[in-house]
Amino acid sequence: MAAARFLVSGRVQGVGFRAATRGQARLLGLVGQAINLPDGRVEVRVWGLAERVDALERWLHVGPALARVDAVTRHAEEGAPEQVEFVID
Structure with missing residues (x-):
């Protein structure tokens, strides 16, 4: 199992990014979460098969229609998922 942040x-934020991310992650069979950060970014933590995590990363660079993605940075994620599905907070 692969994990990434x-x-x-x-x-x-305010353009349906987290909800669209949840939909894409669920289609890929991933678990994790997406949250708005106070600085205007969205944090996405995800666990699943490596190729599916990579597929979500590619999607994050585009996002939903109303979003404008300037940058996506990937970090290693430690530990087991806290969720049994993909949730937004």
């Missing part, structure tokens, strides 16, 4: 910057 993504920080997504741009116009990613």
Whole structure:
């Protein structure tokens, strides 16, 4: 199982980014969460098959139609998932 933490910057809050990320993650069979950060970024933590985590990363660079993604940074994630599905907070 692969795990990653993504920080997504741009116009990613108030445009349905977290909900669209949840939909994409569920389609890929991933678990994790997406949360808005106080600095305007969205944090996405995800666990699943490596190729599916990579697929979500590619999607994060585009996001939903109303979003504008300026940057996506990937960090290693430690430990087991806290969720049994993908949730937004």
